Amino acid sequence: MPHDHADDPHLSPSGHPYRPDQDEPLTYWQTMEIAIRELLVEKGILTPAEIQAEIDAMDSRSPANGAAVVARAWTDPEYKARLLADASAACRELGFDIGPLRLIAVENTETVHNLIVCTLCSCYPRNLLGLPPDWYKSRAYRSRAVREPRALLAEFGLTLGRDVTLRVHDSTADMRYVVLPRRPEGTEGWDAEALAALVTRDSMIGTGLPRSPGDVASTVAGAEGNG
Amino acid sequence: MAERVRVRRWAPPGHVRTPFYLRGKTGVIERRLGRFPNPEELAYRQDAARIELVRVRFTAAELWGDGAERPDDTVDAEIYAHWLEPLEAADAP
Structure with missing residues (x-):
């Protein structure tokens, strides 16, 4: 069956504009x-x-590494204490090769939400989470994360209540940051592996929250079906 | 009681890792991180002195005045000690 835009040479079969070839000389x-x-x-x-x-x-580094760290902290209070005291050591404890990364974990609670930015450039815990999303490096994100972070978060779909204190962390020097999000409700009894599937990249930057059990019910069921 | 500091209002040329929006602003020390090579020298392959790095917490009210979305929200940033001047307790509001 033909697509709606099949006749338009500027759009892909799924209706998206083609990205132009980058045939320019090197910069x-x-x-x-x-x-x-x-x-x-x-x-x-x-x-x-x-x-x-x-x-x-x-x-090979990806947000899955961070998700494993977060899920472990959700299931092991002693590990969580070690993570908040020395996040680099806690990552290495799980076997992640993070090189010289100096990591600080900041914990979301009922009354505190944390957001990570690098206003000067694009500092990001790459050695744990891999490369940052493109928007993280944009001038709009970098400036608005400190100037109007609540309006910014609302555009990400996250509206903070006035009773929640927002703590923005500007990675200006030698430290990198990861957010320890709150464990979603309705996950009592889940093991770390199942919990890790709820942890998104954005929830570790602070621009989002972890998925809720309802969001992944079908995914989890599918995974179980695949053994 | 939290230790209050003010970021110097310098504007030197070169590679500087103190954001402009924090210069001249007052905050409290959140934690001390140890000593790190001064990036202002390191960037030019000089033998960089190791300078204490401090995490300073600023309120949104301090940074943006009446334009703050919520005055008690905060921004934490890492500032090298030579950019910080201590404030006497008597200066406290």
Whole structure:
């Protein structure tokens, strides 16, 4: 059956505009990156294999790592205490290779909500969560997260009550931050693996909340069906 | 009682990690993080001195005045100690 937009050469079959090919010449900084990378290889400081291994390691990091940390904290009060005292050590305890990352975990409660931003650039706990979403690096997010964070969160679909204190954390220097969201209601008795499926990337940035059990009921049932 | 500090209102050239919106603003020390190489020197491959890094908490009222969405909301930021001047308790409102 033909799609609604099949005749429009500017739209994909699903009705979205095609992203233009990026056939422009390299920018100054792209050229600079390639030049430095090739010089490091020529001078024997790095090997191409080492560079590729580092890219692979970063690509293998994802919000699932953070979700495992959060879910463990939800199920193990002693682990949660260690996470809040030294989040880097708590991540390594679960076997995550976070390199030199210095991580601080900030806890959401009934009366406190936390939001992470880097107003100066794009600092993000990449060594735990992988690369940040594009919007995290946008000038709009970076400025509004400190100037009008409640209006910003409302646009993410999260309206905070006046009885909740919003704490914004600006990653201006050597620390990185992760939010420990509140455990969703209706998850009593769930194990850490099931809980981890509720933890979203945005809930660890503070622009969202974890999924509720109702949101994932069908997903969980499907996973069980697959053994 | 929380230790109050004010961010210096400097505007030096170069790589500086003290956001403009915090300069001249008063906050309280949330925690001390230890010493780290000064990025203002590190960025230029100088032998960077290790300077104490401090997390300072500012209220939305302090940062934005009447324009704050909710005066008691806060922004925490890491500021290197040479950017901070201590305030006497007598200065407290």
